[in-house]
Amino acid sequence: MNDSRHGTTVPAGMHMHHLITATGERTSDELLDEFVSDVDHVTLRGLYRDMLVIRRIDFEATALQRQGQLALWPPLLGQEAAQIGSVRALDPEDFIFPTYRENGVAYIRGANLAGIMSTWRGSANTGWDPHEFNMATPQIIIGAQTLHATGYAMGIAMEGKESLSIAYLGDGATSQGDVHESLVFAASFQAPVIFFCQNNHWAISEPVGLQSHLPLASRASGYGIPSLQVDGNDVLAVLAATRWAARRARTGGGPSFIEAVTYRMGPHTTADDPTRYRGVTELEEWAAKDPLTRLRSYLFNAGMLDAETEAAIAAEADAVAAELRDGCINLPDPEALSAFENVYVDPHPVLDRQREEYRRYLSSFEGSAS
Amino acid sequence: MNDSRHGTTVPAGMHMHHLITATGERTSDELLDEFVSDVDHVTLRGLYRDMLVIRRIDFEATALQRQGQLALWPPLLGQEAAQIGSVRALDPEDFIFPTYRENGVAYIRGANLAGIMSTWRGSANTGWDPHEFNMATPQIIIGAQTLHATGYAMGIAMEGKESLSIAYLGDGATSQGDVHESLVFAASFQAPVIFFCQNNHWAISEPVGLQSHLPLASRASGYGIPSLQVDGNDVLAVLAATRWAARRARTGGGPSFIEAVTYRMGPHTTADDPTRYRGVTELEEWAAKDPLTRLRSYLFNAGMLDAETEAAIAAEADAVAAELRDGCINLPDPEALSAFENVYVDPHPVLDRQREEYRRYLSSFEGSAS
Amino acid sequence: MSKLSLTQAINAGLRKAMEDDPKVVLLGEDIGTLGGVFRVTDGLMKDFGSHRVIDTPLAESAIIGTAVGLAYRGFRPVCEIQFDGFIYPGFDQIVSQVAKLHMRTHGQVRMPLTIRVPFGGGIGSPEHHSESPEAYFVHTSGLRVISPSSPQDAYTMLRQAIASDDPVLYFEPKRRYHTKGEVDLAAPLSAAPEMGSARVVCAGTDVTLVAYGPLVKTAMDAASAAADEGISIEVIDLRSLSPLDYPTLIESVRRTGRLVIAHEAGKTMGLGAEITATVTERCFNYLESAPVRVTGFDIPYPPSKLEKHHLPDLDRILDGVDRALGRTNSQTGMED
């Protein structure tokens, strides 16, 4: 048995695509440049605003959890560029299959804030209609959604439509059999699906080096699926990479795999204590690569951001946070008998009887003291 | 949806290792030569004898199935070089995890012929003791055994022993999640395991091109597992390739993946009718690459085979076949109550009661007419 | 009316469903060019194309999981699991996704999947080819589970399953694949008995005998044999394993006062347990004797030379009937 600790550094051997450096300089990338040639400063500022807002959402939700208003929250802190860059590359009819951490993506897609919170509060199974926003609800079973995305994309191909599906997945998820089978099916049927892997370096307490010694993006090549590794804290590069994959999907090029290299700056969830398994130096290193800071520097240098615009964005974010808090706190508790709803579409006599028994049981307390 | 038929030709892009051509010429291979520098003509003739014997076993078993003596038989016809070359590269303490098709491997390992037949006759669950021959019994669940081999190898590594395990798998199996998870674990723990994939071009009726557009050996590289593609009908090359992987395993090099490119010349099993899904030209093409013919030519040219030695080998094979037939036909039917045996190691009152009930039931017929 | 084997009836049901609804697609291993290892899908790829009859790579979790994605897209996938014993790699997708997605999405996403599973023993197969895994799915809320025993039911119930907006496990009694029977291919679905209903296939007064799938024929044979001895057995073909049609069962048991349940699956936690429990709850004062279960043993499926012992046959069922009737039987005198 290999006793050595598995590293968390990204192994070499693959080209990491960048467009904006950690200090806010615009660089050029042979593959990606063309995909963002239309992105002007106003658009970039919009992406900055998006990231700031979802960071604010994340803070607010974390606070609500601490206050007992949410049962649990999986922070996205540090992954704003990966989430915003990818979702902003999509068309509204592209179908998204997220994990539990893409709450920022859900917000951008238009899901109602209280709805998003309802799942984490424990008051509802879903906060939005997947068909309304073309986005599935949070998937907790690691890797399962990648098969759904693949099947959905097979359906698009059968219909001959120019659309796509995207599966979000984490670095840890790449070890699951389902993810492999997704790559096999996607390659075999040339399905227009994007595998968007946020390598945030950790799967709860396990460093990415335990899942793979090689860059995760290199996994895809053995299936004949084009892949790339992109700086996941560079929103412009992520946008470009996702557009690259989306164009491939829409033009009959089949599946693509993107590894967005980023970092989970918070705990795995609010129930987690990362001090048990990772040091502060690593955290500090990544703080220096913060996705918001670099874009802020870039925009400042470009004269697109000043104290006033910043204040306006912050106010917008505060308003979103207030709406979130309000919506969350006022979420009604579900009705007891709603537990029996939607288990089946058609009537189910056995369950209907259980429902009736429980209705009787509940009503047996009516009128009784206490 | 891609409506085009999936091809069965081996895709280009990987070097296929050979040592003896289809016409029986010895060629040289930079990587493999050193691993067979000790293989003299006598050894080669021994490999020829092995192949001939297991082909004879296969014919006899097929015949026994046609005669109703076996319930089913999965022929190995065409895969003799892949089976013999690989098993002959192993040490007796190396542990083998086969599929259902490695009946030739089991024979070489020393398993009793009647024992091997007992599973296919339906009279026993196993025909040998895995611990006696360091070989697991046939695995029917596609891909499952690759995890067992990986775990076994993890155990070897924990103990710091110089040994290895080998998992046999088919081309179809590469699509299963379990095989992927095996590669992940093997790579992560640098387990001394050999993944020996016989790409016989078919998974029942499905051509290998449906499972992968790329050579299967290239799948391994995405995990950082060294792999190679070898002519699976060239027994010397298979021997060399397996020794290459075995040396890696024994010297701390971790896992390897071998794709032995061969062909299933018979049906999937005796229950299958391959004329429904494949043409005769393909079969003829592969008949020209027969693993026995080429070694026979080579040995003839080398003066190691003449009519007399051939007759001696044939007689040996006939004797094996006769022993097989005899052993098979005389296998006793299992006792009714043996169905209750070995479900558990320790006593199990619920099952023991069922056994007693069934014993009473059976004895209620005793003495009764009919 | 056409005389069809069970496989032909299933084939006809698939064909009809595909003709009626272009969103019906088939996925599975070897179902296309080969037409399935049992030829159930014979000819369908030729007639409907490889975009609707999809030979998939060899991976059951993906067969189910991509079908879930197809359902999100509005398709009605019919998955074939080649043999009962190969359903377990797809278990997670069935239990955690297929069964739960409708509730998870508050009814906004439907999972009209049909999962076809040839099941049961008696065909002399090696390990993993003769299992009866239905209980796992009956215990899983959110699924419907059915099993036809005749060509007519096979045809009709498959069409109902595909038409159902709930996910349905459709268990095919593979050892009855060659049973022939008259099938009305033209009768409208609306005229058929409900998918969730059981059927009294043989009326009787002394004891209620419940079976499903492959054992319905065995139960009928037992009823004939018993009739010769003057015992009147009422045979009920469950047809639906989830939900169970309790009104039909209860009405019968209240009349006969005695119940025998037969299945190939192991006794512990098999369908017989649930039926015994619920019937006892709801017919306690009508029962003349304890319900009797005649089942496979609690063992992994044995080598095929032993399966005749494991599988309930006519004699074991009749012995169980004797037990229910309080007549001398093989267990008479056994200490409790």
Add this chain to the structure above:
Amino acid sequence: MSKLSLTQAINAGLRKAMEDDPKVVLLGEDIGTLGGVFRVTDGLMKDFGSHRVIDTPLAESAIIGTAVGLAYRGFRPVCEIQFDGFIYPGFDQIVSQVAKLHMRTHGQVRMPLTIRVPFGGGIGSPEHHSESPEAYFVHTSGLRVISPSSPQDAYTMLRQAIASDDPVLYFEPKRRYHTKGEVDLAAPLSAAPEMGSARVVCAGTDVTLVAYGPLVKTAMDAASAAADEGISIEVIDLRSLSPLDYPTLIESVRRTGRLVIAHEAGKTMGLGAEITATVTERCFNYLESAPVRVTGFDIPYPPSKLEKHHLPDLDRILDGVDRALGRTNSQTGMED
């Protein structure tokens, strides 16, 4: 004697087993450096090394499947499945390999695996974190299934499971993880009650109440409450779910004539079905009323704000006791 929480008792059991036998190794997600998401394996990697406490890549089928390989090599692996709802990706390896290998090899290969599964609800968790999947495994021949309800049992039964040459599913009642109790860490295993035995945790005469895992405490509370009303409940902690300890159950029911079974899992095909069926078979003439099941509903586990309805609590159990005793209860007058 030491006062330990349930998690501490399990931790102590693992430690003891690892000290006693160098072949005991642990595999699971986050069990090493983190010590498990519930801290059950806290400190073990530090003390035994990362070759014996193995943080595995994120893949349950592989956790089970490599443990099978380790068992072939002579190890005694203890696998942790992080939460109940994550066991299904490993289902195939458990059902088709772990459960069957001993029989498949005529007893020549043993599978002394222990699979630890924190299970059950009541902790306000999201989907897939509160399931009760035990019935699937009880229906699977070749496995043993146990569930402790107290720190002492947790300690002893875990050691028995690891020492057993049969594969054991060990279900940990996660909502009782912080329950404290006296544990005798030094008592020899030979002095402990058998792993397969149930225990009468509270003697009584009017009705037998059967529970396991998390609901044992609830059942005890119900017994206390009932005692105030003059009803004497005998509470049995099953401890072993497979095999079930029928002698203990039957002896009790023959005395009380009445039976109530409580579990969190759904009613249909839950443990209550099997217990009702077998007890009815073997105590038919002793039963004064039909056995009563107080269980979770036949629904996917609901959002946590609804779990208080889904999970049997003291009141629902007492209502079931009233039903068994023929006293007025919530279902009085309900048509059958």
